[in-house]
Amino acid sequence: MTVNYKVSYAFTQLPDTAIADFTDTIIAALTGNTSFPALPVALTLLGTQKTDYLAKLAATAQGGTLATAEKNAARDVLVTSLRQTAAYVQSVASQDLTLLLPSGFQPVSINRA
Numbered sequence: 001m002t003v004n005y006k007v008s009y010a011f012t013q014l015p016d017t018a019i020a021d022f023t024d025t026i027i028a029a030l031t032g033n034t035s036f037p038a039l040p041v042a043l044t045l046l047g048t049q050k051t052d053y054l055a056k057l058a059a060t061a062q063g064g065t066l067a068t069a070e071k072n073a074a075r076d077v078l079v080t081s082l083r084q085t086a087a088y089v090q091s092v093a094s095q096d097l098t099l100l101l102p103s104g105f106q107p108v109s110i111n112r113a
Contacts, residue, residue, distance in 0.1 A: 003097075004094050006090060011079075016075070023047075023049075033102065036088065039088060056073075089103045089105050
């Protein structure tokens, strides 16, 4: 029986600073990874989006609804790019856990016990 692995999207619920760390993990894992040659979002773009998000996150330290709205918008952009990348990784590695794990994304548990 063939097992179809799915990528966990739990990263979408990570706290503000943790999403930036997760993005670093994904960039490091996919840089030079020849198993995923046609990423939907360039790793350099992910890095730029993370940097923009961190700048907007730092701006929220002084407070204000505008700063918070800008941070939330930047987070949404980053999470959308990560979701697109996760979907691509899942489509390539859906039946091969040895491809999925080095991508930096975690599989959803298939344990139904």
